[in-house]
Amino acid sequence: MLRGHGAGRAGWRVLLVVALLAVLAACEQDERSGEGAQQLAWGEATFAWHCARCHAADRSAPAMTSDTLLTTYGDGLDLYELIRASMPLDAPETLSDRDYLAVTAYLLDREELLTLPPEERFTEGNAALVDLGRQPFELEPDPEVIPEGDPVVPDD
Numbered sequence: 628m629l630r631g632h633g634a635g636r637a638g639w640r641v642l643l644v645v646a647l648l649a650v651l652a653a654c655e656q657d658e659r660s661g662e663g664a665q666q667l668a669w670g671e672a673t674f675a676w677h678c679a680r681c682h683a684a685d686r687s688a689p690a691m692t693s694d695t696l697l698t699t700y701g702d703g704l705d706l707y708e709l710i711r712a713s714m715p716l717d718a719p720e721t722l723s724d725r726d727y728l729a730v731t732a733y734l735l736d737r738e739e740l741l742t743l744p745p746e747e748r749f750t751e752g753n754a755a756l757v758d759l760g761r762q763p764f765e766l767e768p769d770p771e772v773i774p775e776g777d778p779v780v781p782d783d
């Protein structure tokens with residue numbers, strides 16, 4: 628009996644088309660090259676060694692999706708400085724600046740947020756050019772909202 632045979636063939640054809648489209652989409656992406664690509668490879672390895680045990684998709688620490696990055700940071704320098712100062716959570720400031728830059732570049736690229744020219748490394752000099760859109764924190768206190776009078780001191 629041939630029931631399902633035709634449908635099976637059509638299914639394969641659909642699969643083939645989908646696969647071809649996926650390949651085309653991958654080619655169209657702004658692939659990193661030269662030093663930019665080298666840094667990303669380094670960053671991916673750094674992530675695997677130093678971050679994935681907590682930040683891999685099935686682990687407890689935040690997954691760092693484009694949504695969270697875009698709502699938390701003003702630009703790439705913000706993100707880099709946070710990572711350098713506080714991660715790995717149980718051993719902050721233990722990696723080299725080179726590793727921290729690479730892993731930050733990797734996270735940005737993974738979420739398609741690394742907007743630098745493909746062959747350019749992510750550095751402290753250009754990190755702020757990677758705009759993540761969150762408005763910078765307003766550091767100047769607004770006198771209107773500072774309460775008058777003595778500060779409230781807790782009892783104990």
Ligand code: HEC
Nearest residue numbers: 674677678681682688689691695699710714715716717730
């Ligand atoms: C021991 C576990 C652990 C390791 C290792 C670790 N992290 Fe984290 N990380 C956390 C936890 C937990 C939080 C959430 C902290 C909080 O919300 O106060 C966090 C938060 C963060 C954040 C801020 C959250 C966000 O969504 O923006 C970033 C960025 C980050 N980690 C990057 C890294 C990078 C990069 C590495 C590797 C160099 C790393 N972490 C290694 C546990 C870890």
